[in-house]
Amino acid sequence: MRDISNSNFGLLISYVVPGFTALWGISYFSPTLATWLNGTNGDGPTVGGFLYVTIASIAAGMTCSAIRFQTIDRIHxxxxxxxxxxxxxxxxxxxTAYDRLIxxxxxxxxxxxxxxxxxxxxYIARQVTVRDxxxxxxxxxxIVIGVLFFATSRDNLQxxxxxxxxxxxxREDIKQPKQHRRRSNRSPHSILKKVLNRIR
Incomplete structure (x- = not known):
């Protein structure tokens, strides 16, 4: 994902960025992961570390998305x-219009x-490892950021x-015309027309 474009920007913000944030939290428990993120001497990740972080961010982002689907989606x-x-x-x-909505x-x-x-x-990682x-x-x-994310997600989903x-x-829109036709066939005008046809 060297060049950011409209085709990969959605994947970046949907999975890679949240996945990287999750790795940041997990790094409080994993010195190896902390080395991937910060480098050996705190001078930034190496080329190999950057590759590992990118792949791990995608995996973590997909995992967080699965948790989101089972929790946040259902709450909404x-x-x-x-x-x-x-x-x-x-x-x-x-x-094209549907892709734009996405x-x-x-x-x-x-x-x-x-x-x-x-x-x-x-939050949990920092509470457990850094302080009481x-x-x-x-x-x-x-809390403020969490409320902001939750409220904004509701607005976006709505x-x-x-x-x-x-x-x-x-599918409800498809069923309505059929129901409307059935009701129209039972209108007084249609009933009278059927009676006259039988008399003839």
Missing amino acids: AMTGIPCPTLDFATLANRT SNHYNYYKFHANELITLVIV WAGGGEDFAF KYHSRAAKLLGT
């Missing part, structure tokens, strides 16, 4: 942001939600779901 769904049943049969002619909303959602998971990892559990400015900062539903439609 249970608190007013359910996932719509999109009609992907209409996707073929709207791929770039503008869903990738940022994954960043903020995954970073919330990694923030918890870093005690309130202070650092704890307050972690916009993605609502705009994707408008773009592609949902």
Whole structure:
């Protein structure tokens, strides 16, 4: 990922950055990982260390994303942001617009939600290895950032779901016209027409 472009920026913020943050937290428990991040003498990582960190960041980011899917996604769904049943049969002619929705909303959602998971990892790691559990400015900062990530992730996910539903439609939208036709067939006018046809 030498050059950052629109095609890989989403992967960078969705997995690599949160994964690197998670590695930072885990490095409090692992001297080897701390060496990868800081170098032998604190002069920065070596070429090999940079490669290891990049691969490990992707793996850690994917793991954090799995945790996010099982926790944050479900919390949002249970608190007013359910996932719509999109009609992907209409996707073929709207791929560009849908990709833009992912770039503008869903990738940022994954960043903020995954970073919330990694923030918890870093906080616990620092509390266990650096100092005792005690309130202070650092704890307050972690709470504020966590609330910010959570609220922003809700906003991003809400916009993605609502705009994707408008773009592609949902399965409920497909069922409604059928129900409407059934109701229209039972209208007084249609019933009268059927009666007259039988009389004739």
